[in-house]
Amino acid sequence: MSGPPRAIRLLHLEDSEPDHALAMAQLQRAGLRVQALRIETREQFALALSQPWDLILSDYNLPGFSGLQALKMLRESGRPLPFILVSGEIGEETAVAAMRGGASDYLLKNNLARLAPAVEHAISAAETLRAKVHADRELQASQQRLSELAQHLQTSVEAERHAIAREIHDDVGGSLTAL
Numbered sequence: 001m002s003g004p005p006r007a008i009r010l011l012h013l014e015d016s017e018p019d020h021a022l023a024m025a026q027l028q029r030a031g032l033r034v035q036a037l038r039i040e041t042r043e044q045f046a047l048a049l050s051q052p053w054d055l056i057l058s059d060y061n062l063p064g065f066s067g068l069q070a071l072k073m074l075r076e077s078g079r080p081l082p083f084i085l086v087s088g089e090i091g092e093e094t095a096v097a098a099m100r101g102g103a104s105d106y107l108l109k110n111n112l113a114r115l116a117p118a119v120e121h122a123i124s125a126a127e128t129l130r131a132k133v134h135a136d137r138e139l140q141a142s143q144q145r146l147s148e149l150a151q152h153l154q155t156s157v158e159a160e161r162h163a164i165a166r167e168i169h170d171d172v173g174g175s176l177t178a179l
Contacts, residue, residue, distance in 0.1 A: 007033040008123065011048050013058035013070055014086075015040045023057065023086070023115060030116030045070055049077050054123055060087030060094070068098060075102050080129060082122035086115075 008027075014020045020038045027034050039048055042065045056074060058067040067085045074083055082104040085095070095106045104122035107114055 007035045009054045010036040011053045011056045012038045026112045082126040
């Protein structure tokens with residue numbers, strides 16, 4: 001038996017408390033356990049990026065800041081976190097730009113029924129990507145060890161050849177001297 005599902009650590013970049021509460025209610029209704037921190041400013045976001053998160057959920061329009069700017073900051077930080085953009089007014093071009101910029105998904109605020117599946121999918125995709133990166137690193141390390149082993153084997157074969165050649169040379173030289 002596995003225990004209760006682990007709580008999802010969610011960073012919510014949202015300037016509206018009612019919108020935050022609505023999103024959290026939607027996730028809880030879907031059976032997800034969420035530990036969320038709501039922040040509103042670029043400075044708070046920059047500080048929060050140093051903490052461990054499973055997902056970032058961001059409003060598109062914030063006072064003096066935007067979801068796309070937050071996405072850019074996240075990518076510049078080098079942290080491979082899933083990022084979902086939510087807006088009441090996002091256009092198709094903006095949504096496409098966000099997805100090209102690395103967003104995991106985008107949702108309209110009037111269709112938050114997709115929020116829980118989008119969160120689960122984004123977290124699952126991020127875990128799969130992390131596992132792939134880890135496997136690639138392990139494969140690269142294994143290939144490096146194999147290369148080093150092959151080099152060592154080649155060096156050992158060469159040393160053994162030299163030893164045998166020296167031994168044959170000494171035996172033949174000794175026999176010729178005796179004759």
